[in-house]
Amino acid sequence: MKQVIELIINGEPSEVIVRPNELLVDVIRDKIGLTGTKKGCGAGDCGACTVLMEGKPILSCLTLAISCQGKHIETIEGLAKDGTLHPLQQTFVKKGAIQCGYCTPGMILSAKALLRKTPDPDPEDIRYEMAGNLCRCTGYKKIMEAIIEAGQGAHEGGPERVRI
Numbered sequence: 213m214k215q216v217i218e219l220i221i222n223g224e225p226s227e228v229i230v231r232p233n234e235l236l237v238d239v240i241r242d243k244i245g246l247t248g249t250k251k252g253c254g255a256g257d258c259g260a261c262t263v264l265m266e267g268k269p270i271l272s273c274l275t276l277a278i279s280c281q282g283k284h285i286e287t288i289e290g291l292a293k294d295g296t297l298h299p300l301q302q303t304f305v306k307k308g309a310i311q312c313g314y315c316t317p318g319m320i321l322s323a324k325a326l327l328r329k330t331p332d333p334d335p336e337d338i339r340y341e342m343a344g345n346l347c348r349c350t351g352y353k354k355i356m357e358a359i360i361e362a363g364q365g366a367h368e369g370g371p372e373r374v375r376i
């Protein structure tokens with residue numbers, strides 16, 4: 213039976229009607245209209261659908277929307293503030309850590325959670341925490357460099373304006 217749930221998406225409450233088997237990724241993209249969250253494999257293997265729920269990365273393709281009642285969800289659309297890209301968005305662009313961009317929203321959200329936990333990560337920390345996010349085109353070296361630079365505040369306005 214369909215049910216009304218409330219999701220707090222990027223700080224904004226949204227009420228949506230969902231079926232019990234409806235996936236969070238489909239609700240975010242098709243009902244809320246935030247298509248920055250990508251659906252790749254749909255099977256928990258690629259990380260493209262990563263969003264933050266209560267600050268922690270989750271795979272929205274494996275999460276039932278109905279289980280997220282009242283939760284705070286952060287998507288890529290919530291990162292830029294007042295026309296300024298988030299530090300991770302800036303360093304991904306600066307380092308060329310983006311090609312087709314399909315993996316990028318999930319990568320950046322996983323990296324955001326990583327930097328919150330470990331502000332000055334070494335390559336091993338990054339390899340471990342980002343293992344679930346796959347990129348088919350850029351290669352991982354530039355992505356790693358972008359995450360390290362964002363942690364060090366090497367972006368516009370940094371380090372004093374770091375908003376990880």
Ligand code: FES
Nearest residue numbers: 252253254259273
């Ligand atoms: S689309 Fe969710 S892990 Fe690939």
Ligand code: FES
Nearest residue numbers: 311313315347348
């Ligand atoms: S930039 Fe194309 S999949 Fe990562």
